[in-house]
Amino acid sequence: MTRALLTITAAASLAASTAAAQPPASPAPAATAATAATRTAITLEMVEAGVAAARRPNPPTQPFQTMILPGRNQLVASYFISIYSEREGYKALLTLLEARMDKQVGAAPTNNASTSLATKGLVPELLGFAVETGALQRETKGTALTFRAKPMGVIKALQGRGLLEMYADYSRRPGVRYASRFSAAAGFDTSKGSSAGTFTADTQQFTSWSLRYELINGRDPASPQYADLWKALGNDSADYANATSAVFAALAGWPEFTAWEKALLEEVNVKVDTPLASGLKLSEAAATFKTILEAALPKLEKLPNPPAAVKAALDGYVAQLTAVQKSIDKIYAFAGKGALVTFDWTTTRSTTLPDLYTSTGIVECSLGAARKTDFTLNVVANFYREKPANAAQAFKSFEMTGQLEHPLGSSFLLPAATAALAGRYTYLPKDTVAATGSATGAATAPKGSIWMVQGKLTVPVKGGGVKVPLSVTAANRTELIKEKINLSAAVGLTFDLDTWLTALSAREK
Amino acid sequence: MHKLPSSNVYVGQPIELVSLSTNPDNGGQVTADLDGTPIAANSQFSLLGSPGAQSVLRVKLNGPIGASTDVGIAVVDGATDMDFLICQTHNPAPIHEYKFVVATATAVNRLGMARGAGGARLPGVPKAPAKKPRARKPRAKKPRRKGGSR
Numbered sequence: 001m002t003r004a005l006l007t008i009t010a011a012a013s014l015a016a017s018t019a020a021a022q023p024p025a026s027p028a029p030a031a032t033a034a035t036a037a038t039r040t041a042i043t044l045e046m047v048e049a050g051v052a053a054a055r056r057p058n059p060p061t062q063p064f065q066t067m068i069l070p071g072r073n074q075l076v077a078s079y080f081i082s083i084y085s086e087r088e089g090y091k092a093l094l095t096l097l098e099a100r101m102d103k104q105v106g107a108a109p110t111n112n113a114s115t116s117l118a119t120k121g122l123v124p125e126l127l128g129f130a131v132e133t134g135a136l137q138r139e140t141k142g143t144a145l146t147f148r149a150k151p152m153g154v155i156k157a158l159q160g161r162g163l164l165e166m167y168a169d170y171s172r173r174p175g176v177r178y179a180s181r182f183s184a185a186a187g188f189d190t191s192k193g194s195s196a197g198t199f200t201a202d203t204q205q206f207t208s209w210s211l212r213y214e215l216i217n218g219r220d221p222a223s224p225q226y227a228d229l230w231k232a233l234g235n236d237s238a239d240y241a242n243a244t245s246a247v248f249a250a251l252a253g254w255p256e257f258t259a260w261e262k263a264l265l266e267e268v269n270v271k272v273d274t275p276l277a278s279g280l281k282l283s284e285a286a287a288t289f290k291t292i293l294e295a296a297l298p299k300l301e302k303l304p305n306p307p308a309a310v311k312a313a314l315d316g317y318v319a320q321l322t323a324v325q326k327s328i329d330k331i332y333a334f335a336g337k338g339a340l341v342t343f344d345w346t347t348t349r350s351t352t353l354p355d356l357y358t359s360t361g362i363v364e365c366s367l368g369a370a371r372k373t374d375f376t377l378n379v380v381a382n383f384y385r386e387k388p389a390n391a392a393q394a395f396k397s398f399e400m401t402g403q404l405e406h407p408l409g410s411s412f413l414l415p416a417a418t419a420a421l422a423g424r425y426t427y428l429p430k431d432t433v434a435a436t437g438s439a440t441g442a443a444t445a446p447k448g449s450i451w452m453v454q455g456k457l458t459v460p461v462k463g464g465g466v467k468v469p470l471s472v473t474a475a476n477r478t479e480l481i482k483e484k485i486n487l488s489a490a491v492g493l494t495f496d497l498d499t500w501l502t503a504l505s506a507r508e509k
Numbered sequence: 510m511h512k513l514p515s516s517n518v519y520v521g522q523p524i525e526l527v528s529l530s531t532n533p534d535n536g537g538q539v540t541a542d543l544d545g546t547p548i549a550a551n552s553q554f555s556l557l558g559s560p561g562a563q564s565v566l567r568v569k570l571n572g573p574i575g576a577s578t579d580v581g582i583a584v585v586d587g588a589t590d591m592d593f594l595i596c597q598t599h600n601p602a603p604i605h606e607y608k609f610v611v612a613t614a615t616a617v618n619r620l621g622m623a624r625g626a627g628g629a630r631l632p633g634v635p636k637a638p639a640k641k642p643r644a645r646k647p648r649a650k651k652p653r654r655k656g657g658s659r
Contacts, residue, residue, distance in 0.1 A: 038599070041598065041599065042599050045598060045600065048595075048597070049593070049597065052593065052595055053593035053595075056579055056591070056593060058579060059591060059593070063593065066592065067600075069515065069516065069517055070516060070517055071517035071605060071606035071607065071608065072592075072603070072605040072606065074600045075597070075599060078600060094599075097598055097601065098598060221536060221572075221573040222535050222536025222575070222576060223536065224536075226536065227536070227538055230536065230537070230538040230571040230572050230576075231540065231571070233571045233602075234538055234539070234570075234602075235540055235547070237569070237571075240604075241567055241604055248606055265515040269515060321601075321602070324602050325601055328571075328601055328602070332573070
């Protein structure tokens with residue numbers, strides 16, 4: 001007998017059922033709020049640069065003047081870009097600079113409602129959650145809600161650090177970078193519990209937790225394997241260098257600006273750098289520097305007689321920096337396709353069965369020189385915490401999953417959509433039991449081999465950190481039912497809170 | 510060579526040798542050019558030969574956010590003048606400019622003395638004659654008197 005299942009859940013009803021999945025309801029803040037956030041970030045970057053310079057083994061004699069001296073005041077130029085953000089390309093550049101790479105999040109495939117056949121290794125730095133609905137491996141419908149976070153990211157966030165500052169910390173401190181390789185996730189099924197359909201995060205909906213560690217991460221853009229790309233970018237950016245020099249020259253030719261600059265440098269010299277050299281604590285020097293900047297930088301907006309040459313130079317700089325930032329993003333994207341080896345430990349809770357432990361080795365790499373096709377291999381061992389009733393042993397099954405993923409690009413009607421083909425082989429050495437959505441909660445899973453093939457199309461929703469995965473799966477049987485062919489289809493939604501949080505923080509700072 | 514305070518301007522004498530050193534970190538890659546001509550990130554170059562001439566050195570850093578580099582320019586006031594570049598969100602590809610102004614050896618030495626550097630010694634320039642320390646006259650030994658001997 002051939003079984004055919006088709007489950008399509010409208011995005012609207014899904015969003016309504018999960019309060020936590022609601023996008024920010026408030027209207028878009030005024031442009032001035034976004035600009036203020038950018039200016040605050042620039043001020044903090046100046047302070048960070050001064051602190052970093054002062055911490056060098058062989059520091060500059062005036063470390064806090066490092067980024068504000070003539071001939072190196074690009075952060076001041078960025079401040080001007082925020083001032084003139086109504087000019088063409090300025091706001092787009094600031095958005096580009098502050099954008100974060102999207103990363104896929106999703107429920108682990110052991111969860112009933114997942115649309116993912118293979119697990120991906122990287123997770124968002126702070127907090128990601130995904131909601132997916134449909135049926136894949138089992139004939140159980142449900143709504144999976146997964147929270148995944150890196151503990152170091154949460155700690156940093158609690159310390160008041162934004163997402164943008166975290167990467168700098170990761171790259172500078174080996175200990176932090178090591179700790180950031182850990183991540184943890186908690187899974188909930190909103191179809192369970194007394195308030196089914198509404199996310200309550202109670203123990204009835206809490207279905208799984210997992211720990212993950214990145215054994216090998218070839219996706220660090222600071223890795224030596226990407227040195228040539230960074231070097232080439234430096235060699236190929238003569239226009240950008242000239243545009244930068246033009247800004248320096250234009251600012252130097254603006255008397256009101258040079259007077260402002262001279263006063264700032266003098267104040268920083270007297271109140272920050274000289275006391276620091278005489279033994280002032282670095283933290284106190286940084287705080288004083290921040291106070292000085294917070295008073296001085298807003299004056300830039302009111303400087304009289306801005307020459308046309310300054311705006312012209314800034315126009316050129318914005319155009320060139322936009323091009324450079326796009327090249328930087330390409331390097332990040334290329335590095336993001338590097339080899340990744342991850343170990344994942346997941347515990348799945350059930351009300352009727354012992355906890356199911358799943359240990360997963362995940363290997364991800366990309367094929368071809370351009371790294372356009374992703375290959376993912378999962379090797380999984382499942383075993384119960386103790387031998388369940390009606391099972392021959394605690395060990396449940398062995399699984400191996402392979403997935404190829406290729407971006408369809410602009411050649412397809414759905415731009416930036418991704419096509420994936422996956423296959424899974426599962427071996428149950430002895431008769432065992434598996435969780436079901438029925439009232440009994442568990443049923444016998446006959447021993448034998450299970451193969452499964454899945455085709456998947458993931459369509460991103462523009463500008464929202466939201467992806468819609470559509471999948472079709474064929475299998476020779478399920479864990480519970482031995483039949484010749486089992487065909488199912490599913491559609492879901494995936495959210496990446498990083499994208500939202502970055503956009504929100506940019507607007508609300 | 511001397512550096513003008515709170516600026517990116519160095520004053521050296523004709524054909525003075527300048528050493529550039531960089532020390533990138535966290536995946537940063539450094540490129541440099543002198544008056545638009547690429548030079549190695551760790552190299553030496555000579556200033557122009559005519560007083561009044563200028564050269565512009567640009568040091569460029571490319572890398573992920575957090576990449577950084579130390580930059581050393583020598584010899585400035587008898588030591589290496591340090592600088593620091595770091596890739597940041599709003600400054601992802603930092604560039605620092607250094608201007609080298611050529612002056613006569615006399616002017617350079619006067620500048621050094623005016624800055625209190627005591628006339629820093631520059632390559633090819635004889636050290637400014639220092640004041641000779643006064644030579645102490647050796648005290649004439651007083652003949653020892655043997656106590657009690659009369």
